[in-house]
Amino acid sequence: MNLNRYSNMQFFSEHCWQPTHKWPAHDPLWPHLKHWLTHPGSLTEQLAKHFNSKVSVHLHRQQWLTATKEEQQYLGITPDTLTNIREITLFVRQQPCILARTVIPKETLSGNYQNLLTIKEQPLGHFLFGNANIIRLPQFELTTLKTADLPIQHDLPLPSEQVWGRRSRFLLSQKPLMITEYFLPFLLHSIENEQIGKPAASDILTTSSPSNDH
Template structure:
């Protein structure tokens, strides 16, 4: 599926270098949101363990597109350089729990990285954590700007690297997930 001009499903976010920095600016950031923003390892695996019945991925947008200026800067790529952009909904028990946006620079799509364009409904997290050459950098925490009640209020992102390749994964937590007890 390639939606080159599709509207992004993720909101604008104010990013902080760490959860600690986000919490200093927003002391109310605690409880369930704090747990998900700091969860170590594969978010996909954490979500699968939370499901009572079924976990699945819905692909919303996928194709070559321009990353935002902030995404390009974070990845260290030219602002006007196209990248493979993948947006999905991670759903548990029939409801969307997380929106995810991945930016994959062109050079990362070479060699073994070619497979990243063909994940379909396979969770990216499952793929990344099953390939040991990929490692995650520090998590950044974010607060969504002008979020409506049914939209994400907080998010996290990190860069994954493998040798000289990288990609950026952003995960936006929906109220349906944050309302669940831990």
């Protein structure tokens, strides 16, 4: 996968999100990437299946903050709305695959949804999926950017490459929550290898490698 093929495109950037139908469909890898970037179910389960291995969560931070202006607009909340922000990395076999940021307005965290404040290093998908009162809105938005420009605080030793991001909204009893997920180079290279028939990362890394239990 040529991760830098869109390096000169201003259409997708850290501050420019577009719906999936505007993604460059002429890219021969798009059909395979689309399956990942628009997958409506649990990304944790999808990773576990792809690598045939356990997925672990490293919590970078979770605290009460003001969402960015762009996040406020996406969620439809006012600038004075207090939000709980959770930033994590999903690891498979000690390799970072997904960097994610969840923004939850305070008014969403009522009743049983207050449990989202204490999930710590449990996968968020275990809470969101399978609950009849929680729905994921069908429209994803996508972007690309360099690893150096990732807008989430982290200490990951990432190579200087292009990454893909997606964001989506959930309704928890009709109250909003948003998740932004960045697909990191290790995962993107594994998708490429699977697409062109090379040994995938799940084959290269031995199953005896310890998982990252942060």
